[in-house]
Amino acid sequence: MEAYILKHNDFRTRISSRSGGAFTAISDLILDKGGVIYGVTLIDNIYARHIRVETVEGRNSMRGSKYIQSSIGDCYKKALEDLKNEKWVLFSGTPCQIAGLKTFLGKEYEKLVTVDIACYGVPSPKIWRDYISYLEKLCKKKVVKANFRNKYKFGWVAAKETITFDDSSKKDFGIFTNLFYSNKILRPSCYQCPFKTLDRASDFTIGDAWGIDKANPEFNDDNGVSIVLVNTEKALALFISIQCATTKVVNISDYMQPPFQYAHKSPDNRENFWKYYRDHSFGQVVEKYKNEVRMKKIKQTLKRKLHL
Ligand SMILES: Cc1cc2nc3c(=O)[nH]c(=O)nc-3n(C[C@H](O)[C@H](O)[C@H](O)COP(=O)(O)OP(=O)(O)OC[C@H]3O[C@@H](n4cnc5c(N)ncnc54)[C@H](O)[C@@H]3O)c2cc1C
Ligand code: SF4
Incomplete structure (x- = not known):
């Protein structure tokens, strides 16, 4: 695993993203290959749901954190169909949703790229x-x-x-x-979450680069910086081709936060x-x-x- 901090070069992208726009930078690579993106949008601008999109506009609707559990609907089934049709698929979500996808698929797919978030937990x-x-x-x-x-x-x-x-x-x-x-x-499962670790099942892990003020203050302008864990060879091959963002390799020990270490205790x-x-x-x-x-x-x- 290699850790990077990242900020998208386009200011408007960064300001409409939760952190530094890592999701946009990575998903653009898959859209450029004619692939499809799965992620969370707000239905009626209010309720969180996973959807499948093939366009930049659709992907842009996934930007921003929705601090509630999203409904997966039939997205696992649709992703399987896309993979069987040899399409590139980027699937993003919480670590448990990615684990659920992998269990559902039952085998590895070369054209599947998974992105999980540094996850505090999701409310009901x-x-x-x-x-x-x-x-x-x-x-x-x-x-x-x-x-x-x-x-x-x-x-x-x-x-x-x-x-x-x-x-x-x-x-x-x-x-x-x-x-x-x-x-x-938070959901009861979040207090016993087995995914609060650096040992991730997904290709990429994205989060806010908390720790930046001490470790790399020169990189921070208060418009958001992402921490990106590049967890697999496939992810690394994609990551090094990113041109729309500024990146810097960092020591993950400077960027440790609870989602990489432990589950919250139930109060x-x-x-x-x-x-x-x-x-x-x-x-x-x-x-x-x-x-x-x-x-x-x-x-x-x-x-x-x-x-x-
Ligand atoms: C419930 C929740 C808890 C979080 N906890 C932390 C934390 O403890 N520490 C931390 O550093 N960051 C946390 N984040 C923020 C997360 O790390 C950012 O989404 C990430 O940094 C991506 O930001 P971005 O700038 O790359 O892009 P953005 O474009 O803002 O990223 C959007 C991505 O988040 C996904 N997403 C949005 N809402 C949800 C949801 N409800 N469920 C699943 N996926 C979702 C989208 O599918 C998309 O992949 C949390 C986000 C959520 C939704
Ligand atoms: S904290 Fe763990 S169980 Fe809760 S939503 Fe995040 S990954 Fe899933």
Whole structure:
């Protein structure tokens, strides 16, 4: 395995991608070969689903992280058909989705390129649906678009969801992001995830290049930089032909983050959270847990200050 940091040379590509645009740079190579791309888009601009595309426009709809579990639908079956038809196939998703694909296929295919993400874990899609309904009631408008991380407005590092309503107004919220990072709403499998390792089953692993400020600050302009793990010979042959991005080989030990090391522990109060969630409205859940998040932030700030 070799590790690289990467930033796409096209600013607009980078700003609409979650990190440095590694997914666009790699998937362009497959589109140039007449291949097909599988990845996650937002159906109705809100709900995460895997789709199959053959065009640049279709691929562009997959850009950006959707912090919910995507529905795979019949994409494994379609990918098998494409491979049987000798097409180049790039399949992207969480490490467990790639493992699922490989189990489904049952054998290696020369023209299959797999890309997994550095994966924090995925929240339940139910809570996302409930959240959208809650916002619609709260704001008395229909939600028509969700952006899980608005890089234009908040930069690469900040995390807030930007919601667009049917009267074209936009509002920024941190409710879902806070719930996500509280670790209470991840799928049960994410607390026992066997894929939090550098020993990856996919050809490429892509993530945010956290660690860059210490290791390679000269590479960082706050518009996003990807870490790319090039895990196989096939991946390396493709990677060295990338011309649309600036890359640099790095030492992975400078870029270690939880998805490469360990699964998050299930929080002690997770069961209580879900019990409360089932018995109360979404608004009541928000009220109860926003204080908890606030207290956690105050504690973190105090800890940092006392340490100084
Ligand atoms: C649920 C989730 C958790 C993440 N956790 C981390 C983390 O802990 N550390 C970290 O460094 N980065 C994390 N990421 C971000 C991920 O690493 C970026 O998607 C990656 O850096 C690609 O960014 P990019 O700039 O190359 O391109 P982009 O064009 O933004 O990449 C989009 C890629 O992400 C895939 N994708 C988007 N949403 C989903 C989804 N819900 N399920 C499966 N695949 C999806 C698309 O299919 C596409 O391949 C997470 C992303 C998601 C969706
Ligand atoms: S944390 Fe593990 S189990 Fe959860 S979505 Fe990511 S790869 Fe899958």
